[in-house]
Amino acid sequence: MIYLTLFMEFFKIGLLAVGGGLVTIPFLYDLSSSYGWFSAQELTDMIAVSESTPGPIGVNMATYAGFRATGILGGIVATFGLLTPSVLIILFLARYLKNHPHNLKFATLLKSVRPVALALICFGGIFVARSFVTSWQTGGLIGIVFVLIHRFKLSPIIYICLGIVAGLVWG
């Protein structure tokens, strides 16, 4: 039953991706290699689409990945799989905080995992780059775009649109 597998796999990601949507990228790469629902290259394109459409990037990627696996129902199942554990955990925490309003420490118990989250985002970036960067020129271009983003801090969609134009002109 593929929908059950899909739900369980995304439930696992939802449970373990502490630190937000970008942390799910390496988990999705794991999925691509163990199930063949989509290729590493396709995943990179999914990240691009998820960055440039409205909504939280983690939710968008789960919907897209589920869709690539088994169609529209797959997209919905994957999204709900991803959301279920975090909704349950937040409900439990919110209830606890109502009774112990000053015990924020408990709610941020996993704060110490933040460096791990950062490492996994970093790893995700390396993985994405590895799927298509084959020349120094490409690497240099990434560096230039990085400096632009860092300097001007505009919305990601603006940079993605610039990428589309550049790709169409010089690609």
Added chain:
Amino acid sequence: MQGKMKKLFELVAIFFRIGCFMFGGGAAMLPLLQEELVSRRKWLTNEQLMDYYSIGQSTPGIIAVNVATFTGYNYAGILGAITATLALITAPLIVILCLANMLVLYVDNPYIIKAFIGIRIVVVALIAEAVCRLWSSSIKQRKDIVVFAAALGMAVAGVSVVMIMALFCGIGLIIGWKRGWK
């Protein structure tokens, strides 16, 4: 009963809108939430919102979803939490499913292929920028660098990310437990 329905509709109005207008990761949601919940409706103070955000960052799952669930619960209970979460994801879910459906038809289109060559470069740069931006809030002490390097090293060496995250969450919970929660 009437009051409860009104509250739920309010949550739908707020989080559906945020779902339509936020782009990127959880941090993109903060200014929208500040405007809606702090400035306009005065449900929360800025400090409370930052607390919610910090909880969303250090619990499993997508940060924006966690903040929506949390806000919904505090405003209208369990039903409120579920309503806010569903309202947030409805628009993105529909957009992605439509777009994915369309892109499947055009994967071989030369223009789409060219466009994605440019897009991929931007995506890697965006991820690198996110790492830079999160660095100062995630790496605060020397031991954080050690944890960061250890986790990255394990990932590069081929340890599955599921294992890595489970391991460090386990260690984090044990240490937190030993120190006592209070």
